[in-house]
Amino acid sequence: MLTIAASNTKTKKLNDTAVEYINGIEVIKAFGKSKTSYEKFVIAAKEGADCFIDWMRRCNLWQNISLLIMPYFLLGLLPFGAKFYMDGTVSGSDLLMLIILSLGLVSPFMTIASYLDGVSKMGTIIGEATEILEREELKRPDTMTAKPNGTDIVLKDVHFGYKDEEILHGISLNIRQGTVNALVGPSGSGKSTIAKLIASFWDADSGSITFGGVDIRKIPLEHYNNNIAYVSQDNYLFDETIMDNIRMGNPNASDEDVINAAKACGCHEFIMQLEHGYNTVVGGAGGHLSGGERQRISIARAMLKNAPVVILDEATAYTDPENEALVQSSVAKLVQGKTLLVIAHRLSTIASADQIIVINNGKLEAVGTQQELLKKSPLYTQMWNAHMAVKEEA
Numbered sequence: 001m002l003t004i005a006a007s008n009t010k011t012k013k014l015n016d017t018a019v020e021y022i023n024g025i026e027v028i029k030a031f032g033k034s035k036t037s038y039e040k041f042v043i044a045a046k047e048g049a050d051c052f053i054d055w056m057r058r059c060n061l062w063q064n065i066s067l068l069i070m071p072y073f074l075l076g077l078l079p080f081g082a083k084f085y086m087d088g089t090v091s092g093s094d095l096l097m098l099i100i101l102s103l104g105l106v107s108p109f110m111t112i113a114s115y116l117d118g119v120s121k122m123g124t125i126i127g128e129a130t131e132i133l134e135r136e137e138l139k140r141p142d143t144m145t146a147k148p149n150g151t152d153i154v155l156k157d158v159h160f161g162y163k164d165e166e167i168l169h170g171i172s173l174n175i176r177q178g179t180v181n182a183l184v185g186p187s188g189s190g191k192s193t194i195a196k197l198i199a200s201f202w203d204a205d206s207g208s209i210t211f212g213g214v215d216i217r218k219i220p221l222e223h224y225n226n227n228i229a230y231v232s233q234d235n236y237l238f239d240e241t242i243m244d245n246i247r248m249g250n251p252n253a254s255d256e257d258v259i260n261a262a263k264a265c266g267c268h269e270f271i272m273q274l275e276h277g278y279n280t281v282v283g284g285a286g287g288h289l290s291g292g293e294r295q296r297i298s299i300a301r302a303m304l305k306n307a308p309v310v311i312l313d314e315a316t317a318y319t320d321p322e323n324e325a326l327v328q329s330s331v332a333k334l335v336q337g338k339t340l341l342v343i344a345h346r347l348s349t350i351a352s353a354d355q356i357i358v359i360n361n362g363k364l365e366a367v368g369t370q371q372e373l374l375k376k377s378p379l380y381t382q383m384w385n386a387h388m389a390v391k392e393e394a
Contacts, residue, residue, distance in 0.1 A: 006051060006055075007051050007052055007055045007121075008121060008124050008125065008128075010044075010047050010048040010051040010052070011048055011051075011052070013044055013047070013048065014044045014045055014047075014048040017040060017041050017044040017045075018041060018044075021038070021040070021041045077098060077099065077102050078099075081095045081098060081099070138200070138202075138203060138221065139203075139217065140217065140219070140220055140221040140224075141218060141219075141220055142220060143220065144219065144220060144223060145218055146214045146218060146219075147212075147214070148211050148212025148213060148214045148219065148227075149212045149213050149214075150177045150212045150213075151177045151178075151211065151212055151227065151308045151309050151338075151339045152174070152175065152176055152177050152210075152211075152212060152213070153173075153174075153175040153198055153209070153210070153211055153309070153339065153341075154173070154174050154175070154209070154210045155171050155172055155173040155174075155194075155197075155198075155207065155208075155209050156172055156207050156208050156209075156210075157170045157171075157172055157206070157207040157208075158170070158171040158172070158194075158197065158204045158206070158207035158208070158209060159171075159204065159205045159206045159207055160193060160197060160202070160204050160205050161205060166205075166362070167190050167193050167362050168190050168193060168194065168197075168204075168362045169361075169362045169363050170207070170363070170364075171190075171194060171207075171359075171362075171363070171364055172364065173194075173364070173367070175198075175339060175341060175355070176339070176354075177308075177339050178337055178338065178339060179339060179340070179354040180335075180340045180342070180350075180352075180353045180354045180355075181339075181340065181341050181342070181353060181354065181356075181357060182341075182342045182343075182344055182350035182353040182355070182356045182357065183195065183341065183342070183343045183344075183357050183359060184343075184344060184345075184347060184350070184356060184358055184359070184380070184383065185358055185359035185360050185365065185379075185383075186360060186383075187345075189359045189360050189361055189362065190359050190361075190362040191313075191343045191359050192232075192313055192343060194359065195230070195311050195313050195341060195343055197209060198228075198311065198341065199230045199311055200216055200221065200224055200225070200228070203217060211224065211227070226307065227307050227308055227309055228307055228309050228311065229249070229302040229303070229305045229306075229307035229309070229310045229311070230302065230311045230313070231295075231298050231299055231302045231310075231311065231312050231313065232298075232313040232314075233295075233313055233314045235294060235295065235298035235301075236285055236286070237282045237285060237286030237297060237298070239281065239282065239283060239284045239285075240281065240282070241276075241278065241279045241280060241281055241282070242271055242274075242277075242278050242279070242280050242282060242297060243255065243258055243278040243279060245282060245286075245297055245301060246261060246267075246300050246301045246304055247301075247304070248301055249300075249301040249302055249303070249304035249305035250304045250305055250306065253304055255278075257304065258300075258304065259278070261300045261301075261303050261304040262278075262297075262300045264300070264303065265296050265297075265300040265303060266296055267293075267297055267300050270293060282294075282297075299312075307338075308338055308339060309338065309339045309340075309341070310335050310338050310339070310340050310341070311340075311341045311342075311343075312340070312341070312342045312343065313343045314343050314345060346387065347383060347384050347387045348387065348388075351370045352370070353369075353370070354369070355367060355368070355369070356368060356369065356370060356373055356380070358373065358377055358379060358380050360379055365377060365379055365380075366379070366380060
């Protein structure tokens with residue numbers, strides 16, 4: 001049975017398909033896929049139109065009845081008005097005023113009737129927004145009840161899933177203070193999920209994550225966030241100047257501090273080539289900059305925060321080969337003495353890590369140094385050989 005919710009779902013699918021098609025138009029043209037890619041949009045548009053038309057047909061009867069009846073307010077008013085006038089209940093001037101008012105109500109009520117379909121949609125849309133607003137928030141205390149001792153991070157039998165699908169299955173890790181740790185594994189194995197759980201973006205469904213010996217759920221969120229600097233593959237830049245975007249890592253930093261962080265992360269040269277230098281507005285989501293430039297600014301912002309724990313989720317994914325070496329060198333200097341967790345697909349960049357953690361299908365496959373894993377982990381050996389083969393060919 002057709003519902004308003006189904007119509008809204010089809011409309012949202014059409015909007016998503018249209019945005020996807022527009023964003024990917026360069027790739028579509030480059031590979032000559034205009035016809036096949038457009039077909040997906042056509043199907044979504046047809047389904048959306050058919051669903052909307054069917055729903056409007058269901059509404060037409062009652063809407064037309066409303067539009068038919070509303071202009072005839074006067075037919076109902078005159079007989080009763082005449083009777084009350086003859087009985088002396090209503091004076092002639094009052095009856096005349098009621099007649100005038102009834103004629104004036106026709107247009108507003110007809111306008112309301114024309115918006116009945118929009119009013120019907122409103123309930124579904126408000127319900128979806130309310131469902132998001134009513135989702136359970138992270139529960140954190142307002143005050144510190146137990147002070148962490150150091151920055152050791154320990155995961156004990158952590159399970160986590162999105163909705164009904166479990167992604168992590170009993171992960172147990174020990175990330176020691178001041179060490180370099182790397183998360184590696186096939187795409188979709190759960191590496192980024194582990195990093196985001198450590199960063200306290202979500203809570204584990206079961207098990208525990210401790211920071212300095214204290215469960216992170218018992219640490220005030222602001223205090224914990226001050227100890228974590230997180231750089232993901234797709235960092236967001238606000239529609240502000242480059243100076244302001246980097247300074248978000250530390251609002252109290254001076255301009256000189258910001259510039260020094262940018263120099264350390266290889267940003268300074270390209271920033272100075274921009275029309276307004278550090279006062280250049282980056283546009284919505286950093287749209288005026290390339291992916292590599294946005295990534296380096298995000299790294300500079302994280303480094304300026306000077307947090308004791310740094311999480312890099314494939315932080316050099318969008319950097320070109322020349323700047324990747326500069327960023328890697330800068331990161332190595334800036335994270336000295338800090339606890340570092342790196343998610344990497346280029347295994348050569350993490351070969352010297354103190355601890356390499358291999359994740360496969362949401363489970364802990366193996367833990368050890370580069371040499372240890374090459375001896376005891378077939379998966380890591382396979383990944384390393386494949387990486388080196390590609391690197392040699394390049």
